[in-house]
Amino acid sequence: MQITLSVNGESHALDIDPRTTLLDALRDHLDLTGSKKGCDHGQCGACTVHVNGRRINSCLALAVMHEGDEVTTIEGLGEPGNLSPLQAAFVRHDGFQCGYCTPGQIMSAKSMLEEFGNGWPSNVTDDLTAAPDFSDAEIKERMSGNLCRCSAYPGICRAIRDAAPDEGMHKTEAAE
Amino acid sequence: MYDFEFERPRSIADAVKALKTEEAIAFSGGQTLMPTMKQRLAMPSKVVSLTAIEEMRGVRQDGSGIWIGGATTHATVARETKDSYPALSSLAARIGDPAVRARGTIGGSVANNDPSACYPAGVLASRGVIVTDRREIPADDFFEGMFMTALEEGEIVTAVKVEVPETAHYAKFIQPASRFPLTAVFVAKYGDGVRVAVTGASESGVFRWTEAEDALSGDWSADAVDGLSAPDGSDMISDLHGTGDYRAHLVKVMTKRAVAAC
Numbered sequence: 001m002q003i004t005l006s007v008n009g010e011s012h013a014l015d016i017d018p019r020t021t022l023l024d025a026l027r028d029h030l031d032l033t034g035s036k037k038g039c040d041h042g043q044c045g046a047c048t049v050h051v052n053g054r055r056i057n058s059c060l061a062l063a064v065m066h067e068g069d070e071v072t073t074i075e076g077l078g079e080p081g082n083l084s085p086l087q088a089a090f091v092r093h094d095g096f097q098c099g100y101c102t103p104g105q106i107m108s109a110k111s112m113l114e115e116f117g118n119g120w121p122s123n124v125t126d127d128l129t130a131a132p133d134f135s136d137a138e139i140k141e142r143m144s145g146n147l148c149r150c151s152a153y154p155g156i157c158r159a160i161r162d163a164a165p166d167e168g169m170h171k172t173e174a175a176e
Numbered sequence: 177m178y179d180f181e182f183e184r185p186r187s188i189a190d191a192v193k194a195l196k197t198e199e200a201i202a203f204s205g206g207q208t209l210m211p212t213m214k215q216r217l218a219m220p221s222k223v224v225s226l227t228a229i230e231e232m233r234g235v236r237q238d239g240s241g242i243w244i245g246g247a248t249t250h251a252t253v254a255r256e257t258k259d260s261y262p263a264l265s266s267l268a269a270r271i272g273d274p275a276v277r278a279r280g281t282i283g284g285s286v287a288n289n290d291p292s293a294c295y296p297a298g299v300l301a302s303r304g305v306i307v308t309d310r311r312e313i314p315a316d317d318f319f320e321g322m323f324m325t326a327l328e329e330g331e332i333v334t335a336v337k338v339e340v341p342e343t344a345h346y347a348k349f350i351q352p353a354s355r356f357p358l359t360a361v362f363v364a365k366y367g368d369g370v371r372v373a374v375t376g377a378s379e380s381g382v383f384r385w386t387e388a389e390d391a392l393s394g395d396w397s398a399d400a401v402d403g404l405s406a407p408d409g410s411d412m413i414s415d416l417h418g419t420g421d422y423r424a425h426l427v428k429v430m431t432k433r434a435v436a437a438c
Binding site: 001017018019021040041042045048051054055056057059060061062064065067108111112115120121122123125128129142144145 | 177179180181182184203206207210211214223225227251254255258259262265266269270272273274275276278279355
């Protein structure tokens with residue numbers, strides 16, 4: 001099938017099998033290998049990208065379903081020498097060991113901060129009508145779709161907390 | 177995945193037409209269907225994506241109830257029913273993980289009728305009605321058994337309507353690895369009676385625990401559940417996470433917790 005895919009602000013014409021997942025289209029057809037294939041079943045979160053600003057598992061999406069959508073990958077956030085606040089914070093706080101899950105963690109964290117700033121509730125939010133606390137429990141719950149086999153979770157939490165103000169999340173008082 | 181044709185219609189009418197092909201399958205968020213297709217457990221000749229159909233999206237006030245488009249994601253339901261129906265919002269906000277909630281839809285969930293899915297319990301307890309391209313089906317007649325519904329070949333869930341109760345709560349005993357409920361109970365109290373819907377427990381999928389409904393309709397308190405014996409465990413799902421008797425026990429515990437939290 002002939003499709004046009006918009007990724008990181010650039011339009012790409014592709015001729016692909018309808019079975020191609022969004023993840024495979026990014027990695028194998030557009031050479032954007034930052035998004036990683038972990039479980040390929042929507043359980044690990046290594047393939048997290050943004051579609052129209054929302055985080056999704058790109059392994060559970062068909063590329064042909066995303067014509068007309070705006071896809072953002074880790075390559076669209078920053079690059080060596082010009083890292084985004086979250087990328088820099090992950091380096092600063094050792095938010096990884098092997099690094100395989102990191103692009104997914106960062107894409108997920110970026111969305112999470114936005115969702116937080118907009119007052120979305122989570123499983124651990126007690127009061128659905130008040131703004132949620134920016135607590136570690138909330139961060140962990142909201143990042144639960146991204147697994148790290150190296151268990152770099154403490155560093156990941158610190159990095160997210162540190163980068164929150166620079167990523168434009170307004171509500172940043174720690175409430176632990 | 178086996179090979180398939182692909183269509184992405186813009187209207188319900190075009191989607192119905194596209195689904196007339198033999199072995200065609202409707203594809204909403206795909207959070208269950210994609211893994212199923214990857215494992216070659218589904219072999220559709222054609223995949224009809226429902227994600228570009230504007231008339232199937234959104235959450236609206238509908239008289240005293242709420243209308244939710246079939247292709248509305250869990251994340252959107254969680255956000256948009258926060259004030260109008262907090263118990264349903266809380267159910268939607270606890271499905272899977274955030275990436276799954278950004279894609280998975282209410283229509284897909286009820287059409288799939290996974291025996292451990294959250295939505296069937298919420299919709300059944302909320303006196304839900306399943307709206308399709310050709311008719312309206314009360315939730316009581318819609319959920320027919322494990323992965324079985326009243327849907328005909330090529331019939332699309334275009335919307336789900338629920339009645340907003342006086343008070344309600346969804347008590348979910350979470351299976352921490354999958355985030356599906358090991359057993360969960362949605363309790364909804366209406367002016368003229370109480371509904372108790374149970375998911376994750378029965379081999380036949382979601383069901384109403386009518387004994388508890390009767391007891392709670394007479395005496396709206398967690399204590400009212402005390403006198404009841406738990407449903408029969410021999411009809412319950414038994415797997416490595418818990419036996420049938422354990423799940424039966426959880427039905428009672430989660431019902432009490434749901435009422436106590438109201």
